[in-house]
Amino acid sequence: MAGRKALKVYLDLLSQPCRAVLIFLKINKLPHAVEYVALRKGEQRSPEFTKLNPMQKVPVMDDNGFVLTESDAILKYLATTYNVPDHWYPKHPERRARVDEYTAWHHMNTRLHAAKVFIFEVLLPRVTGQPTDAGKVDKALAELEGTLDKLENMFLKRQAFLCGDDISLADLLAICELMQPLGGGRDILKDRPKLLTWKSRVQSALSDSFDDAHSVLYRLRDKAKL
């Protein structure tokens, strides 16, 4: 083990996929170092960070020189390289395929639509100084409703978690995206009992690591309430 450094991750906790990576590292007690990259300050555009990741995005993982981007690839790498419980990314081909199925669908569904609500309601007005475009927020909310319907009717139809009877990477990625609009004081799950029950199961499985990772988002929410 001599000369082997701890895993390093580059994160901004305002970013949904970053939170998923941090929660995974903490819940599984994987030794790691975090370097925070403040997106709001443009730190992802610094020459050093650009050298590490020319895409100028977070999260980034550096495992002793092996640099990897894309949160679902990072989570799958961590789940298979390190000793974590099987349920996160099952070895069984059919069960693993279910997680892969969700993580593929996730990009253009959960991630796309939940992020848009936050972007139009909180991020853009903050960055541009312009008032919120209510029309765009409403459109994003309508599209999100479609995604929430599918989550309930497809993935959660007859099971406690998105890909089976136990929590997996899918639930972790999904919950972090669905939490994001809370930064603007909006609870998108409040009228969805099935998803709320799923959420509390996920939070229970993630214990302290969940609230710790979301502390930045909670602070943003509290500011929005004022």
Next chain:
Amino acid sequence: MYLAEKFHSPDHWYPADLQKRALVNEYLSWQHSAIRMHAAKIIWLKLLIPKAMEVEVPKDKMDSAIENLNGTLKQFEEKFLQDRPFIVGDQISLADLVAVVEIIQPLGAGLDVFENRPKLRAWKDRVREAVGSELFDEAHQNILSCQEIVETMDRNKFEAYKPQIVKYFLS
């Protein structure tokens, strides 16, 4: 990935080596909101919407779609190809397969993405050879003859979808 595991296909498709596998996963993840998103639009905006649905596509929408495509192809070459023969290394993997079918799609609308992109063209040729030219060409037959297919197709086929498609691509 499921097929590769279940049917024990040759290792290079989805390597057992976890770092190589991670690089395949990295590409498969990135491509959703990059190559797939931008390349798939072209055939709609350049061919299907104007020719099959006879709806005019504003020039600025087309220009911005092409600009996005150019940007994403540049990122593909600079990060995912670099000087390697294939995305993950010396051998073809699922990443190359998923990439090539998306990148070829705009050709169906008459947009040659390989023109002035010798590196991309060389990669495509390697993928075609690795897959087997007969199989590769067979798989791409329909998309490459898309323009002719549209000439003779029944326009009514699209009527039911027109409002959704126009809303999705042109709003």
